[in-house]
Amino acid sequence: MANKDINQMGLPKWITNIFTARNITTAKEVLSLTEFQLMELLDVGLADVTSAVAHISEVVCPPCQTALLLMEHRVRNENLAGHLPTRLKGLDEALCGGLPFGVLTELVGPAGIGKTQFCLKLSLLASLPENYGGLDGSVIYIDVESKFSSKRLIEIGMKSFPEIFHMKGMAKEMAGRILVLRPSSLSEFTESLHEIKVSLLQHQVKLLIIDSMAALVLGESDYGGPRQHPLGWHVSFIKSLAEFSRIPVIVTNQVRSQIRDAVCKYSFQAQSCAETKDDTARYDSHLVAALGINWAHAVTIRLVLEATSGQRYIKVAKSPMSPPLAFPFCITSLGISLLNDDGVELTGLEISTITCQGQNDVLNIDGERLWG
C-alpha cells in the first residue's frame, strides 16, 4: 500500500497531473514531505495540499477491524484457531494452544540444549496430516549452521508417531514436505528470503524455521559489539512474511557471555547499579542472547532453553499471553518432551536469564552423539 501509485488513488485529475509532473509517484514520497514543502514543490495552495494529503492518507492507511472481528475471523478461518500445537501439553496451554500464526517465535539457549531438536519436532508436526493434529503443509527449514539431520528427523517421526511413519510411503511423504535450505552467507540468505516469499504463495507452506538467526550475523562480522543494524531489514521482512502468509515462524538464537561493562541499566538507576555490582560476582555463568535488544523487541514470543544443575528447562521468557512459566524437559529418542505439564511460575528477572550449569553433555541416544 505504501508504494501505491498516486495515479490510482482517485485524486482530482489536475492535482494528479501536477504530482506526475514533479515526479512524485508514490504515497511514501508524499507523506515524507511536509505540507509546506509540498506547496513549494507543487506550486499549489495550502488548502489543496491539505486535502490531497488527507485523501492519500485515507487510501494508504490500513483497514480498521474491531478486535472481536479479528478473533471471530481467526477462529473461523484457521486450523486450531491459528496455533501450531507443540504437543508439549503444559507449554501449549500456557500459549493458548501453541505457537501462534503470523508472529515470530524465538528459541534461545546455549549450544547443545536442544534448540534444533525442538525445530525438527516442530517441522514434523506441521507436516502431519490434519487428522493427526498437524497442519498438513510443507515446511521451509533454513539451516544456517548445517545441523539439520534427516536421519534424526525420521527417528523422531518413527518413535513419536509410529502409526503414521510405519504406514507405507508415509515417511517419505512426510519428509518430502520438509524443504531444507542452506545459505552460507547473509547475502545468500537475503536472496533466499525473496524466493521464499514467492514459494509461500505457491506451495502450502505452513511453517518457516530459521536455525539460527545469530549464526548469520556472527559469521559476517568479525568483532561483536552491540549488533543491531545488520539485521534491521531482515527483521521487518521476516515479520511481514509471517504476517501476510499467516504461518508461524520459528527462529533460533545463540547465546554469548555477558560482558561485565554491558550490564545495562537506565541512568536513573545508576546508584542502585553501583551497589548491586559488588554482590553479584557470579558473572562467569551469565549468558545473554547473542542478538541484541533490538532483535529481542522484534520477536513476539521468546522461549529460553537452559540448564540449571543438570536439569534442562524451557522458559516462556516473553509472551503476550503466558505467565512466566518454566517447564523441565528432557531430550529422548522421541525428541523433546516435558517432564511435567504444570510448570513453575517464576518471579522477576529469573525468567529471562539464561544459565548453563552442569548440563550433562553426553546424552546418548542409541549409542550416538547428541544432537545439537
Add this chain to the structure above:
Amino acid sequence: MEVGRLPISTSRRGKLLSAGYTTLASLCSASPSDLARDIEVSEGEAIEILKIASHTSRLDGSNGSLAAVNVGAQTAWDMLHEEEFSARITTSCLDLDNILGGGISPKEVTEIGGVPGIGKTQLGIQLAVNVQIPIHCGGLGGKAVYIDTEGSFMVERALQIAEACVEDISEYSARLRKDFQVDQVKMHPNNILENIFYFRTCSYTEQIALVNYLEKFITEHKEVKVVILDSVTFHFRQDFGDMALRTRLLGGMALKLMKLTKKFNLAVVLLNQVTTKHTEGSFQLTLALGDSWSHSCTNRVILYWNGNERCAYIDKSPSLKSASAPYSVTSRGIRNSASSCKRIKMM
C-alpha cells in the same frame, strides 16, 4: 501582514508581489476583476486569493482586542477545574495509578518504554480495555484505537483481560446496587473486544498515513478516548538510513497526535522500545528514537526490572513528581505487585 505569508502557491505569490501587492491592505481594496487583470489570472482564482487574504487579515486585525486573542484559549483556573474533573484511565494497578496522579491522563501524550518482555503490550491492551469501564463505575465509558505496528497484539490475551475486567465491573456494581436500584445491563467481554478498533500498519508510510487519517476516523467515532500506538518505534528503527528525515517525520507525527488529544479530549499512549547508549565509558539503557524525540511526549514512563520486581518510573512529566511504583503482570492483566490487592481500582 505580508502577502508572502498567505497560504497560496508560490507562483501566485510571485505574481502578487511583482504586481505590487505587498500588503494585505492593498489586496483588500482590490476588486476581483482588477486583481485578475493585474496578475493575469482568471477571475475565479482572483476571488479565491481574495478570500484567503480577507480571512488572514481578519485574524491579524483582531490583534488589538484581548478577547479575540483568547479564542481557543483558557485561563489557568478553568484548566485546573477541567483537569480535576476529567476522569483518567486506570491502569488497574493502584500503585501505578497513584504515581500517575490517578491514571493515564486524557488530553496528554504519554510515552511508555521498557525492555522486551517487561509488559508494554500488556499495559497497552489493559488500557484499551479499561477505557471502556462505564462512567457509573468511575471509568470513561469510551472506546479504544489500537495501532499495532509489530504484530504483537494477541486477541486471546485481550479476551482474558476483558473477561477479568467484566468480572471486576460486575462485582463493583453489585456493591453499588445497594445504594442505587439501577439494574445495569451486564457487559460482555465480546462487547469490549468490539469496541477496540484495531489497525495493523506494515510500514512507516502506513503509520504516518494512519496518524493523518485518525482525525477523520475519530470525528466519525467520537467515543474513542484512547489511542494506543504499539510501538511507535518499530518501523522507524528497522532499516532507516536518513536520520534527519526520521527525526522530522517523528516530530510531525507527535505534533499531530498532540493535536488529536486536545481536539477530542482523548489520551494518546505511545509504546517505545529501548536501546543501549554508550555514555561515560559504559553502556546505559535508554528509550529509543534519540534525544529530539524525547521532547515530543508530555509524559514519559519507563518500565524496568528492579531486582525481581517490575517497576514503573516517571521519567518526565510537567505535573507529576518523579517516582516509581511496582506492578505485576498477572493472568488477569496488570495488577498491583502485592498479590493481596487484586481488586481493580475504581473511582
